[in-house]
Amino acid sequence: MTSPTASGIVSNRLPADEVSRNFDDLHPPYDPHEAVVAADRCYFCHDAPCMTACPTSIDIPLFIRQIMTGTPEAAAKTILEQNILGGMCARVCPTETLCEEVCVRETAEGKPVEIGRLQRYATDTLMAKGVHPFTRAAATGKRIAVVGAGPAGLSCAHRLATKGHDVTLYDARAKAGGLNEFGIAAYKSTNNFAAREVDWLLSIGGITVETGKALGKDMTVDQLQVGYDAVFLAVGLGGVNALRADGEDKDGVGNAVDFISNLRQSGDLTSLPVGRNVVVIGGGMTAVDAAVQSKLLGAENVTIAYRRSREKMGASRFEQDLAASKGVRLMFNVQPKAVHGSGAAAEVELEYTEEKAGKLTGTGKTIRLPADQVFKAIGQTLTTDAGLKIEGGKIAVTPEGRTSRLGVWAGGDCASGGDDLTVTAVAEGRDAAEDIHATLMGKG
């Protein structure tokens, strides 16, 4: 055992039982009594605002009513028909800025119906029974290549498989799941849920998974178009923006996404090294997740340094408060200037900023924070353009997901349009599948 105050980047800062408690479910599952009480609060609104706010348009009032009347399995089916990763979305969706934000009971009482947890109750109930409620239509003989097995790719592949098409799902990594498996905070997806959900999804049949196959390295879009009737790209955003601060190359400075990915794949969290003084640069979900998980591993001081004001922060107020409640310090209007230290990082120098007429400028005033570990979480970037038209750093697509190239669709984080969220990726994958189907079957 070391301790939170041990200097440097070390493992075993906290006892194993404390770490495992720390990484327990953020929102624990409902028991049946809680679920029925929570479901009872739904008013079954007409043209429900929650349903409109959900990027996958789940029929929320219906599924909650199905829970209320004792049929959570039917509720799960209602959810999964619209969103095949409804189980993961129940865990990771920022519901406070989606369905629950617009719940009429949020308006009335400041306490929305807890849609996310109800969704989890329903989908968990069905999955625990080992039921996959969909079957495949008669085989069409069409073959489709889906590149990237994150939420967008999985959702697209599943919808195509139900239509009777045969899908090959390629992924550069050794494991399917995308950021569900490698990115989402561990306390949102406990007990290996991401992998279990992928297995459950694939049980539809008709989807061949080929891991360790990267577009641009092992294959090209041209080749895929020869072998398949259609191609769907869902490669996410694999690159990371640079800090452009002096000392960025010092030991101890790394990408938040890599830290999280290691954490997610670690079999023993106590063995994971983390700094005593951690500074995370950025303001999105990734920044919050890296900061919170550092703290939960036992870092003594963790700071999120964001260059703009609180209101501008990408992470929702709920996420900010979550970080604060775990003891993370949130700093606003500071930007990284340099990382100091001989060889390894020892301090971060931040410059205060101000926004004038929408333009961010440094004030010249700086502050130094002790930092043996610095995480960059200032946005991810596209790594393969695959020769397609790019728009705002992403593959340009129509609302149906069509790219600039005939026969090639794209969706999820790598494509333009929509927020970078799991649920949006699922919606885009599903909608592209519908368009691919319509096109291949001559209805498009």
Place this chain on the structure above:
Amino acid sequence: MADLSTNFLGIKSPNPFWLASAPPTDKEYNVRRAFEAGWGGVVWKTLGSEGPPVVNVNGPRYGAIWGADRRLLGLNNIELITDRPLEVNLEEMARVKADYPDRALIASIMVPCDEASWKAILPRVAETGCDGIELNFGCPHGMSERGMGAAVGQVPEYIEMVTRWCKKYYDKPVIVKLTPNITDVRYPARAAKNGGADAVSLINTISSITSVNLDTFSPEPSIDGKGSHGGYCGPAVKPIAMNMVAEIARDAQTRGLPISGIGGVTTWRDAAEFMALGCGNVQVCTAAMTYGFRIVQEMISGLSQWMDEKGYDRVEDFIGMAIPNVTDWQYLNLNYVAKAKIDQDACIKCGRCYAACEDTSHQAILMKEGRVFEVDDSECVACNLCVDVCPVEDCITMEQMAPGTTDPRTGRVVSGDYANWTTHPNNPMAKAAE
């Protein structure tokens, strides 16, 4: 997947969920949307005779009672039958039926209690191509003052007479809709059967005043300071309706007469219960009026899931399954002994069971150190009150005592034999055991 389709009197519908004759079925616009939402059939809003239609009040026609969280439990109305011209309704019905041949469409009728009136309207209704008719002998307000509705339904002889006319002038199924505003529902049901009815449907609404305004002293809904009793429906009336259904289902004279169950059906479970008591289908009004047509989706998915779980392929597999278990009090097994049991893990320590039992029952719940509530078996008569007032489902349960064990309350050994009041020693009328 369970097959939800029903064949009621030869009338086929894709599921047993029909909309009852009421505002939801008042016009073509509604009925088309209802069919699109998935309803298996509709009973069109009650038609009156040719000529100037009835008029409704121009102020509030509904009153209500609510449960916690303002959940609507009971609705009361003073609406009359359709206030739209007969021809318009008939034309619309014909159009809708032509476009939805797979759905049931029933005409509800209420005309004056003379043969000529019925003889005049029936051929017109037949021309629409609808699948059958329902005789509205139930409306307890307004129309009854004019000798129709409940005024007919409360006189078995009238029911039989009108039903006979309908069977004479109309050749498709005739359903008689019964009023609950009567002391013994078996009499009107028998009358309907004797008149040749193919089925009965029940219940129509129950005469009621839902509330009184304590500023104006007018009953609600108030029309310019006065109120009139209305008809009560919604979840609150379901127990009354189910009892009436069961009475008819097990009556020697009406046993086997098809029944369409109405009254408070809100979820799949309500429907399954009515059907278990012998209803071939159910009709819904208030639930649709409270939540919109879309609720039928929950009814369909729920019933289908339950049937799958139970292994029922078709609705006929469970219709009537509860009838043999409805009996008279005197035949209940008095040797069946149960005790309440509190699950300490589920208990949230509200103490409601204690208050209920201590103040109004048998002082059989003990409150111990740390708000621990326990049942004292030597006092518990198994009345079920604690179960009913507990806010947590299944926290308190009734556990049967095994035969051979001793009931600490009576000191008697529990017998495994069946014995009822008819042979009980305390019964002065008891037949001596032979």
